[in-house]
Amino acid sequence: MTRHLSNRTGAALTIAPLLLFLAVAYAWPFLGVVKWSFTLPEPGFGQYRTLVADPLVQSVFLRTMRICIAVTLASVIGAYAIAVVWVRGTPTQRMLAEFCILVPFWISVLTRAFGWVALLSNRGLINTWLQSAGIISEPLALVRNELGVIIGMTHFLIPFAVFPLASAMRSLDDRVLLAARGLGASRTRTFWTVFVPMTASGIIGSALIVFVFALGFFVTPAILGGGRSVMVAELVYLRIFQSPDWGLGAAISVVLVLFVGLLMALLFRYVRPKQLV
Amino acid sequence: MHQPGRAAEIKAIGIGRNFGTFRALHDLTLDIGRGEFLALLGPSGSGKTTFLMILAGFLPPSAGRLFSDGVDITDRPAELRSAGMVFQGYALFPHMSVEANIAFPLKVRKMAGADIKRRVTDMVERVGLKGHEHKLPSQLSGGQQQRVALARALVFEPGVLLLDEPFSALDKSLRGQMQDEVKRLHEETGTTFVFVTHDQSEALALASRIAIFNHGELLQVGTPQDVYDRPESRFVAEFLGEINMLPLTNVRPDNGSTTGVYEDQTISLRGRHDVSGDAFLAVRPEHMTIRTESAPGENGIAATTTAATYLGSMTKLDLSTRQGTRLSVSVPNEMAARVSGSGNQVWLTWPAERGILLAR
Structure with a gap:
């Protein structure tokens, strides 16, 4: 009991500097943003009323949701396949999967976004190849639109989606899968009726992590969207840095943070945090 | 293909299994008779569980052939073998109710809904789980989970029921009760039962024949009286008591x-x-x-x-x-x-x- 208590005190002391840092560098300034949203240009709920009524803000929120949902679906499905190979593959396959998961972490988000531009643009590698192979006559619109944003963001977020999935797959008892086979289920059937349902917590965790990350994306959509597929974070940036509309930018930030907070609450409620890593 | 409800007769000829350089099982030849209750007995690492996994089709043998009712099943995948298996730790599907667990083998066999319902209800009653049909495995005691595992493995009337250390996780009083229950199920179904154990008293009490393993070799097979009273080696003599x-x-x-x-x-x-x-x-x-x-x-x-x-x-x-x-x-x-x-x-x-x- 004493030991347990001292462990808890120890843990609290260990994370205290981090919490303090977050409070000073993040929570305190954010309170300032909250204040702006109610005071600029004049005190009241005016900016929140604009936020609800303005068709531009609404279309950005809708696009953000659309892109985030697409990115979440694509990332979780892709990550699921990678996680299966990472957890259940042969040693060589595992090593390869591990390499594919870790390497992206060493490359900056900017480099990766410009890399995608080089691949996807009208005179980029993919369009050039397809045209010279005679498969298409006009270049495909792969970038400077939502598709480009979705591709770039999925590429960035897949590795993050792998971890909760792999963790759920690792904790799965092999004998349960053998049992399904022994009872007459084929590999495919075992996968869909036993393996997938038993890793559901990993799927939920992975989807929420990707979704929350995706909501706040800035660099990737700015580069791959080419100013035409503006997402919420970019809209905040535009309101604050390129138009003197700090109040609306602040109000959008507050709504975004509340929404993310709600999702995080869901995440911790339905998926135990230790299952995430 | 196996006829449901008919006990299988199994013949293993020269079965061997290596894991890298480790010889887990060597040149095992054994006949398992229709409807018999065979115990595979030995210390851990003796090859008894390896043999059970080979019987189930979860592990391919490195050598030898396996026959069921005269048909070579050595290369037949587990899902086509009609062997019910009760795992150590039961391996129930944690996301399915008791009922859904028991119905699983019938569903994969595409049996009609009404037949599934009837068979599951019958099986639930036979293993004494009435009233627990809609619970999840995590809501059941160890003994009840064991019953679900037995019901699930027997409901499709397999030719052979394989049990891997089925009683090792139960406390002593429950163990005796479950042993009686398994013995009763063997008599009722008439199916061939093969169970792995390291507990010689369990083997002597339950089995109609005992196969004793050590260091990957089958040392002796016989009725409990045979192997206890007429051991052929010092190991068998000492292991049985x-x-x-x-x-x-x-x-x-x-x-x-x-x-x-x-x-x-x-x-x-x-x-x-x-x-x-x-x-x-x-x-x-x-x-x-x-x-x-x-x-x-x-x-x-x-x-x-x-x-x-x-x-x-x-x-x-x-x-x-x-x-x-x-x-x-x-x-x-x-x-x-x-x-x-x-x-x-x-x-x-x-x-x-x-x-x-x-x-x-």
Whole structure:
């Protein structure tokens, strides 16, 4: 009991500097943003009323949701396949999967976004190849639109989606899968009726992590969207840095943070945090 | 293909399995009869579980062939073998209710909904889980989970039921209860049962035949009485229960029986044996009797008591012979009271037919 208590005190002391840092560098300034949203240009709920009524803000929120949902679906499905190979593959396959998961972490988000531009643009590698192979006559619109944003963001977020999935797959008892086979289920059937349902917590965790990350994306959509597929974070940036509309930018930030907070609450409620890593 | 409800007859010929350089199972040949209750008994790492996994189709053998009802099934995948399996730890589907767990093998066989319902209801009743149909495995006790595992493995009327250490996770009182239950299910279904255990008393109590494994080899197969009373090797003799080993010299056939010498006593054994020279004489403790002095014409040796352990119904006496062989004997408590003082000289005797001769 004493030991347990001292462990808890120890843990609290260990994370205290981090919490303090977050409070000073993040929570305190954010309170300032909250204040702006109610005071600029004049005190009241005016900016929140604009936020609800303005068709531009609404279309950005809708696009953000659309892109985030697409990115979440694509990332979780892709990550699921990678996680299966990472957890259940042969040693060589595992090593390869591990390499594919870790390497992206060493490359900056900017480099990766410009890399995608080089691949996807009208005179980029993919369009050039397809045209010279005679498969298409006009270049495909792969970038400077939502598709480009979705591709770039999925590429960035897949590795993050792998971890909760792999963790759920690792904790799965092999004998349960053998049992399904022994009872007459084929590999495919075992996968869909036993393996997938038993890793559901990993799927939920992975989807929420990707979704929350995706909501706040800035660099990737700015580069791959080419100013035409503006997402919420970019809209905040535009309101604050390129138009003197700090109040609306602040109000959008507050709504975004509340929404993310709600999702995080869901995440911790339905998926135990230790299952995430 | 297997006919549901018919017990399978299994033949293993020369089965071997290596894991890298480790030889888990070597040249195993064994017939498992229709409807028999076979125990695979041995210490851990003896190859018994490897053989069970090969029977189930979860592990391909490195050598040998496996036949079920005369058909070669060596390369047949697990899902086409019609073998029910009860895993150690049960391996229930945690996301499915009791009912859905039991219905699983029927659903994958695309049985009609009404038939599934009827069979599952029947099975639930037979294993005594009525009222628990809609619970998840995590809401059940160990014994109840065991029943779900049994029901799930038997509901599709497999030709053989395989059980991997089925009682090891249960506490002692529940274990006895589940053993009775499994025995009853065996009688009711008439299916061939094969179970793995390291507990010799469990094997003796449940099985109609026991196969004893050690170091990847099948050492002996026989009825419980056979293997207990007539072990063919020192390992089998000692693994099945306590046994006293006396090193004999000058073993030779003598007029239709066999004799050997221990200290200055000539010991005789029933029947002729193909062992001669030096050998072990093995006698179970319960077949030895203690006397205070020798009687003429009887097998017997002199020994000194060293310790007594009160076991309730009996007392176990530890003894030592003049040349230092340690022995133990179970005797009635009142007999023990007379001789158990340390250092008492006693005379141990046993019927000639209870002596087992084993190669040294």
